[in-house]
Amino acid sequence: MKDIIIVGAGLxxxxxxxLMAKKGYNVKVFERRPDLRNVELKGGRSINLALSTRGLKALEPAGVKExxxxxxxxxxxxxxxDIKGNLTFQSYGKEDEAINSVSRGDLNKRLLLNATEYKNVSxxxxxxxxxxDLKTNTAHFIDEHNNRVSHTxxxxxxxDGAFxxxxxxxxxxxRFDFSQTYLGHGYKEILLPANEDGTHKLEKNALHIWPRGQYMLIALPNFDGSYTCTLFFPYEGEPSFNSLQTPEAVNDFFxxxxxxxxxxxxxxxxEYFKNPTASLVTVKCNPWNHGNKTLIMGDAAHAIVPFYGQGMNAxxxxxxxxYEMLEANDDDMEKTIVEFAAKRKPDGDAIAQLALDNYIEMRDLVADESFLLRKKIENKIYEKHPEKWMPLYSQVTFSHIPYSVAYETGQxxxxxxxxxxxxxxIKEKWDSQEVEQQILNALDH
Amino acid sequence: MKDIIIVGAGLxxxxxxxLMAKKGYNVKVFERRPDLRNVELKGGRSINLALSTRGLKALEPAGVKExxxxxxxxxxxxxxxDIKGNLTFQSYGKEDEAINSVSRGDLNKRLLLNATEYKNVSxxxxxxxxxxDLKTNTAHFIDEHNNRVSHTxxxxxxxDGAFxxxxxxxxxxxRFDFSQTYLGHGYKEILLPANEDGTHKLEKNALHIWPRGQYMLIALPNFDGSYTCTLFFPYEGEPSFNSLQTPEAVNDFFxxxxxxxxxxxxxxxxEYFKNPTASLVTVKCNPWNHGNKTLIMGDAAHAIVPFYGQGMNAxxxxxxxxYEMLEANDDDMEKTIVEFAAKRKPDGDAIAQLALDNYIEMRDLVADESFLLRKKIENKIYEKHPEKWMPLYSQVTFSHIPYSVAYETGQxxxxxxxxxxxxxxIKEKWDSQEVEQQILNALDH
Structure with missing residues (x-):
């Protein structure tokens, strides 16, 4: 069987x-960082991600979904x-639809341990x-002893990620197109600890948002009762990371x-000053393949900002x-590398744009009355005519519709x-037969 | 006096x-290629560039303009x-305004020889x-003996150019933004030799264009009577570099x-098969400085496509x-590095866009009747009201108006x-008082 090198043992x-081990390839995985499998992970302290439908689908053939x-x-x-502490709840989708808070470290460790079960993975x-070396398909590494080692x-x-x-x-x-584009906003994590009895200080089964127009704070629950909170905030201006330089300024602001x-x-x-301020980048490139032997996937091909919760899912x-394409191509790897790069690229571009757009929605629009009414109308149409109208958020989060199709439909x-x-x-008549008919008519055009 | 490293001894x-030598700095210039000063340059065979007003201005304080x-x-x-061989002439500007065909190699060699005159340049x-090393301001090089040498x-x-x-x-x-974007078109140079008596086969004092809609051929005169011609052409499709694979196909097509x-x-x-097909890239990045000690300039900061003849001029x-900014800042180099990067960046973006736009103009619009009428009207207004209307081409080519301002005015x-x-x-009334007044009124809004 043929040999595969995977550079990067992240998610x-x-x-x-x-998946490639299941296909019978001899898989060598190289990772810059130390072995995560041996590391005792501290609960709560790590980055949280929101695993949803698209991500879960890949875990099924990998045998790790449950x-x-x-x-x-x-x-x-x-x-x-809101600024007075009033709470509003907005469902992500239908009753049983949820996105799933999970610790990046825990998730990565369990995936690695599962991969270890395969004899043909090292x-x-x-x-x-x-x-x-793209001609010979040789990868050069510096190992822990600072030796240069090569594998073909x-x-x-x-x-191997965004960089x-x-x-x-x-x-x-x-003729390789590439861009890396940073937001003028960065982020900082803040850990909100559990109550003394280990219970959660906020409602557990929700993603909490403090939308404040130009910036926001969010919180995702951890198993130990804590929340990983993240402040998304401008680097410059008033207020900004730059303007909050003293404990007094931070306390007054919060x-x-x-x-x-x-x-x-x-x-x-x-907590604020202990944690670093990190930047937010969007990476796009084309093509994702080099010939029919080399392919980049994941953040290496399409790093996106986190505002749609789709980075890991994508x-x-x-x-x-x-994996499915390889099956459909009767295990023709070379054909699949070329086909995947061409077919998947527009989906990478679409989710990159959706993620940027959603920052505005999360930090600003979710607190807007007219926006909430709009969602209410959309949800009504979705409920009555699910075959004609699925809200964009549901398409992205709870479906397998290609991102590029979801993007166009959303537009x-x-x-x-x-x-x-x-x-x-519209405030008066939003629930009327007339408005419903207007929407259905517009859909037919 | 302080030390300066310049990486790249191109234009x-x-x-x-x-200019930095004139300011008294100790200048060390490092170049990847061999010493161009000792090379006997073959006339005609080299790339031609069009030197115009902006470029000439810098040569004045450098003492090399004449x-x-x-x-x-x-x-x-x-x-x-045109396709029947009919010729049309369109002036670039006023009577004595011209762009100047010059060999890249000759130009570079003379600039280097002039720099050599300064004792404080090596x-x-x-x-x-x-x-x-951006922290210590140290540059690491591999020299001709494959030794690693460092200079601070x-x-x-x-x-050091586009790459x-x-x-x-x-x-x-x-937080360094970067993009490299290739056109789906490439180019190939073709040398049209002189007549046997050394005279030019086409009119000497013009830039020749064979505009053909989706692609074009251009020719710039050389001193020895030859022309450096360039075919700008799609990589794929019909016709394209990919579709012309045999001598017969090339001959039939031409x-x-x-x-x-x-x-x-x-x-x-x-000639067609001997010369390589080369790609066309636009590079943008931000910021152009790293702190107040390191700065990129020229193609390194803003590589553009050649269709406005402004790459070298920019x-x-x-x-x-x-140089002027450094003078205005009383030789405060650190202030100038920061100020230059911020102030000049929008001009780099503007000329990048103008150059992309101009491909459409050159390969397609210049053969369009309505486009030529538009230019005629613009030129009339320019002649009668030069203080109110300078055509975009003149702003870019024959003025020192910042590119970003020219771009906005052009829009x-x-x-x-x-x-x-x-x-x-409009065809009938273009020369009327009415149209002139319409334009002047519109300008006041």
Whole structure:
């Protein structure tokens, strides 16, 4: 059987390793960081992600879906906290539809342990990829003893993240389009601890948002009762990371801006200054393949901002789409590498744009009355005519509709709803037969 | 006096070296390629560029303007060749305004020789920049003996072109925006030799264009009577570089598409297959500085496609803008590095967009009747009201108006002219008082 090198044992790399092992390939996985399998992970302190329908689908053929679901906390909707501490709840989808809070570290560790079960998978940790020879399909690494080691394989997959070394080599080939674009906003994590009895200080089964127009705070539940909270905030201006330089400034800002959070949170300023400020990047490139032997997947091909909760899900979906395509192509790997790169690229672009758009929605629109009415109308149509109208959020989060199709449908829906909402008496008549008919008519055009 | 490292002894690097030497800095210039000063350049065989007003301005303080003008052939306008061989001439500007055909190699060599005159400039050829340490301002090179050598300076300037090593290091720092975007079209050079008596086969003082809608051929005159011609052509489709695979296909295509050129050109297919097909890239990034010690300039900061003839001119203008800014800042280098990067970036973006837009104009619109009428109207207004209306081409090519301002003015002019041209009887009344007044009124809004 043929040899595969996977560069990067993160989330996408681990799942891809399992799926390729199931296909019988000899899989070598190289990872820059130490072996996560031996690390005792501290609950709560890690980054949280929201696993949803697309991500779960890839875990099924990988045989890990149930295990991973057991470490997830379902969140059935957004709980909005206004400046007075008033709460509003907005479901993400239908009654049983949820996105799942999961610790990145725990998830990665369990995927790696599952991959270890396959005899035809071997791991090389503390191996930093230095370069790839695209002609010979050889990957060069620096190992933990600072030695240079090289491995050659039939196929190389780069799942080495937003700053991919595999992609960096591809970037130096002719006609490779590439962009990395940072937001003017960054983020900082803040851990809201559990109550003394280990219970949660906020409603457990929700994603909490403190939308404040130009910025926001969010909170995702952890199993130990804590919440991983994240402040998304401008780097410059007033207020911004730059303007909050003292404990007093931080406390004053949180007290007046997120008062209910401030009351719950001990040692806020300490936590604020202890944690780094991190940046938010969107990476796009084309093509994702080099010939029919090398392919980048996951963040290496399409790093996106986190506002749709789709970064990991998009990466996992890469794995399941690739796996299904390989099956459909009767295990013709070379054909699949080329076909996947071409077919999946528009979906990467679409989710990148959707994620950027959703920052505006999360930090601003969710607190807007007209926006909430719009959602109410959409949900009504969805309930009555599910075959004609699935809200964009549901398409992205709870379906397997390709992102690029969801994006186009969402654009069409937006045009229709903009017109519906522009009617001066929409507040009064939103629930009427007339409005419903207007929407159905518009859909037929 | 302080030390400066300049990475890249191309066009921008040479001029910047001279200007910084004049300012009294100790300048070390490192170049990947061999010493161009010792190379006997073959006339005609090299790439041609069009030096215009912005470029010439930088050569003045560098003390090389007259020398460089002596190796230029002025081109006063475009000479369009239609498919039947009919010729049309379109002036670039006012009577004495021209762009200047010059050999890239000759120009670079003379700039280097001039820089050599300064005792405080030293050159290091065959030095490939491997990396930059942005903290210590140290540049690492591999020299001709394959040795690793390092040099530290107070300031480092990266003028190392579209694939800049200095920029590659900056790209790995946080919040550095970068994009490289290739056109789906490439180019191939074809040398049209002189007549046997050394005279030119086409009119000498013009830039020749064979516009053919989706693609074009252009020709720039050389001193030895030859022309450097360039086919700008799609990579794929019909016709394309990919579709012309045999001498017969090339000959048939040129014979039917560029018949008058085909008649003049000996051994066309040989020349076609001998020369490589090259790609066309636009590079954008932000910021151009790293702190107040490191700056990229020229193509390293803003590589653009060649369709406005502004790549070199924009790079030279970087040098003169930087030089003037340094003077205005009383030789405060650190302030100037930061100020230049912020102020000049929008101009880089503007000329990148203008250059992309101009491909459409050159290959398609210049053969369009309505487009020519539009230009005629614009020129009339320019002549009668030069203080109110300077055509975009003149702003870009024959003025020092910042590119970003020219771009905005051009957008406004386009909106006005779109409206003027949409009048059904414009062909009849274009020269009327009425149309003139319409334009003047629109300008006041």
């Amino acid at each position: 996408a790399g681990s799942v891809h390793a399992i 295990e991973i679901e057991s470490i997830c906390i379902p969140m059935y909707g957004r709980k909005m906290h 791991f090389f940790f503390n191996h930093k990829c230095e370069d790839i 394989a039939d196929y190389i997959f780069g799942t 991919s070394a595999v992609r960096l080599r591809m970037m130096k080939t002719d 007290k007046s801006t997120f008062p209910d959070f401030y009351e719950l949170m001990p040692d806020l300023a300490d 990466s996992f979906e890469d794995c399941s789409v690739f 069409k829906q937006k045009r229709i709803m903009d017109k519906i909402m522009s009617q001066p008496d | 921008a690097g040479s001029v910047h070296a001279i 020398e460089i003008e002596s190796i230029c052939i002025p081109m006063y306008g475009r000479k369009m060749h 050159f290091f050829f065959n030095h490939k920049c491997e990396d930059i 300076a107070d300031y480092i300037f990266g003028t 800049s090593a200095v920029r590659l290091r900056m790209m790995k720092t946080d 014979k039917s598409t560029f018949p008058d050129f085909y008649e003049l050109m000996p051994d066309l297919a040989d 790079s030279f203008e970087d040098c003169s803008v930087f 406004k002019q386009k909106r006005i002219m779109d409206k003027i041209m949409s009048q059904p009887d």
